[in-house]
Structures are given as structure tokens and as C-alpha cells.
Amino acid sequence: MPQAAIHKTMTASDWALLTVLSVVWGGSFLFVGVAVRELPPLTIVALRVLTAAGALLLVLRLMGVDLPRTRQVWAAFLGMSILNNVIPFTLIAWGQSHIASGLASVLNATTPLFTVIVAHFLTADERLTGQRLAGVIVGFIGVAVMIGSAAAASLDAGILAQLAVLGAALSYGFSGVFGRRFKTMGIPPLATAAGQVMVSSAILLPAALIVEQPWTLAVPSTAAMLSLAALGLVSTAFAYLIFFRLLARAGATNVGLVTFLIPVSAILFGVSVLGETLMVRHVAGMVLIGAGLVLIDGRVLSAISARLAVKEPASRGNG
Numbered sequence: 001m002p003q004a005a006i007h008k009t010m011t012a013s014d015w016a017l018l019t020v021l022s023v024v025w026g027g028s029f030l031f032v033g034v035a036v037r038e039l040p041p042l043t044i045v046a047l048r049v050l051t052a053a054g055a056l057l058l059v060l061r062l063m064g065v066d067l068p069r070t071r072q073v074w075a076a077f078l079g080m081s082i083l084n085n086v087i088p089f090t091l092i093a094w095g096q097s098h099i100a101s102g103l104a105s106v107l108n109a110t111t112p113l114f115t116v117i118v119a120h121f122l123t124a125d126e127r128l129t130g131q132r133l134a135g136v137i138v139g140f141i142g143v144a145v146m147i148g149s150a151a152a153a154s155l156d157a158g159i160l161a162q163l164a165v166l167g168a169a170l171s172y173g174f175s176g177v178f179g180r181r182f183k184t185m186g187i188p189p190l191a192t193a194a195g196q197v198m199v200s201s202a203i204l205l206p207a208a209l210i211v212e213q214p215w216t217l218a219v220p221s222t223a224a225m226l227s228l229a230a231l232g233l234v235s236t237a238f239a240y241l242i243f244f245r246l247l248a249r250a251g252a253t254n255v256g257l258v259t260f261l262i263p264v265s266a267i268l269f270g271v272s273v274l275g276e277t278l279m280v281r282h283v284a285g286m287v288l289i290g291a292g293l294v295l296i297d298g299r300v301l302s303a304i305s306a307r308l309a310v311k312e313p314a315s316r317g318n319g
Contacts, residue, residue, distance in 0.1 A: 021255075034223055039224060045089040048236055049204055050204075051233055053200075056193055056197060063190070078199050080199075085197060099162060099165070102269075108169050110140075111172040113169075113296070139291075
């Protein structure tokens with residue numbers, strides 16, 4: 001059966017899926033923001049991946065897709081689970097216990113900045129260009145503006161929380177490069193998603209039981225339990241289903257546009273549901289990070305250059 005062609009230009013349905021994905025992933029910051037008020041970070045992320053693993057395994061069974069059994073593949077799942085789930089989920093959950101969900105989402109949007117740096121040093125075909133380097137510099141200036149001068153004076157909980165979320169973005173950057181191997185291994189994308197959250201569950205569940213002893217905690221509220229369920233089922237399992245469907249239809253470059261949209265929904269959720277506010281420096285930093293991402297992505301500048309190139313000959317002809 002031939003594979004469907006990847007759309008070079010996003011269709012209306014592709015944009016709809018991208019918007020849904022941005023809201024679903026943006027919602028993860030809301031759900032963590034609610035849960036972290038009552039539960040510790042490891043417990044939250046352990047329940048997140050455990051719930052997602054169960055849902056994805058059910059989807060795989062319904063679709064008739066088998067998980068691979070070779071040691072090499074499961075070793076790759078281990079690496080991916082650490083880089084793409086265990087480290088970033090834990091750092092973000094801990095970070096959100098000290099900073100607003102909207103701020104965390106903007107800091108997490110620096111993932112492409114770290115990805116291009118990691119890819120430059122660890123791959124042979126994704127080298128830094130002058131424009132991408134400029135985007136990285138502008139983006140990290142935005143990060144410096146967001147964190148503020150207080151970081152130089154003292155590393156309080158708020159500063160450490162912001163650095164933790166940046167650490168999560170760095171981990172995602174490594175996972176993006178590490179995850180390239182699954183395509184060459186011929187593993188179905190949904191099997192990759194299910195495999196990594198299964199391994200993540202095997203790591204995080206014992207860690208949460210040993211470190212945080214969740215059975216000693218007070219019973220969480222209905223809001224916290226619903227947030228945990230939504231975090232695992234909607235923002236992880238369902239998000240993977242949308243992500244891989246969109247990846248097959250529109251390609252990795254177009255799917256990368258979701259980076260621009262996630263902070264929008266996350267900030268809207270934070271302001272409207274959690275009553276959060278962002279400081280002026282956070283907004284200024286967000287603008288600079290967005291400008292850096294535009295430079296790295298390159299499509300906006302290419303479109304502008306193409307339009308100017310079309311208008312210039314026309315204006316000459318009218319002369």
C-alpha cells in the first residue's frame with residue numbers, strides 16, 4: 001500500500017490538527033499547574049507516563065501493531081525515554097511548583113534553539129548556518145531578559161525553576177537528535193511512542209514510590225485527579241496520536257510550527273484558569289525568543305525575500 005504524500009504546503013485540515021496539537025500540549029502546563037499544588041513532581045510524571053502507556057498500548061492492540069522485541073530497540077527506547085520523558089517531564093513539573101505555567105511554556109519553547117546546537121555538534125547534515133546562529137543568539141538574549149539580572153545576584157527557587165525548565169528544553173534537544181535513529185530502524189512511530197512511555201513508567205514509578213512515598217500524601221482533590229488523567233490521556237497519549245498523524249501528512253518542518261503556538265494556549269490557560277500574570281520582562285523575552293525561532297525556521301524570511309524578488313522585476317518593467 002503506497003504511503004500518502006507529505007504535504008509541502010499545509011492544508012486547512014493540517015492547520016486544524018496543528019492548532020489542536022498546540023492546545024493539547026499547551027494544556028499540559030495547565031494540568032501540571034493544577035496537579036503540582038497538591039502532588040510532588042515525580043508522582044505527577046510517573047502517573048502521567050503510566051496512564052499514557054496504558055492508553056497507547058490499547059491503541060496499538062486495536063491497530064494490530066506489535067511492539068518490537070529486540071534488545072537493541074529497547075535500549076533505544078531507554079535512551080529516548082530518559083531524554084524525552086524522564087528528565088524533561090520531571091524538571092518541568094518541579095519548575096512549575098515555583099513559576100507560572102505560562103512562563104514555563106515560553107522557556108520550554110527554546111527547545112529548537114538547543115536542538116540546532118546539539119544537531120550541529122552531533123550530526124553531519126544539520127550544521128549551523130549564519131541565519132540559524134543569529135536566531136540562537138537572539139533567542140538566548142530573550143532567555144536572559146526573561147530570567148533577569150536577579151540570577152547574577154542569587155539563585156533563588158524562582159531562578160532555579162526557570163533554569164530547570166531550560167534544562168528540560170535542552171533534554172528535548174538531545175532527544176530530537178537521538179530520535180532520528182528510529183526511522184532507520186524501521187519502527188512504527190506509535191510503537192516508538194508506546195515503547196518510550198512504557199520504559200519511562202518503569203523508571204519513574206519506582207522512583208516516585210521510593211522518593212516521595214505518595215501513599216503517605218493526602219488524597220488529592222477532584223481537580224487534581226482530573227488534571228492527572230488529562231495530562232496522561234490528552235496531553236501525552238492523544239497528543240502523540242495527533243503528532244504522528246500530522247508528521248506523516250505535513251512533515252517534520254511543518255510540525256515544528258507547533259513550537260510557536262504552544263505558549264499562546266498555555267499562557268491563555270494560565271491567565272484564565274490559574275489567574276497567572278506575566279511580567280513585562282517575560283513578554284519582552286517571549287518576543288525575542290519568538291524572533292529567534294523565526295530566524296531558525298527561515299520560512300517567513302524566505303517568503304518575504306520571494307515576494308520582494310517578484311516585485312522588483314515588475315517595478316523595473318513599469319519603468
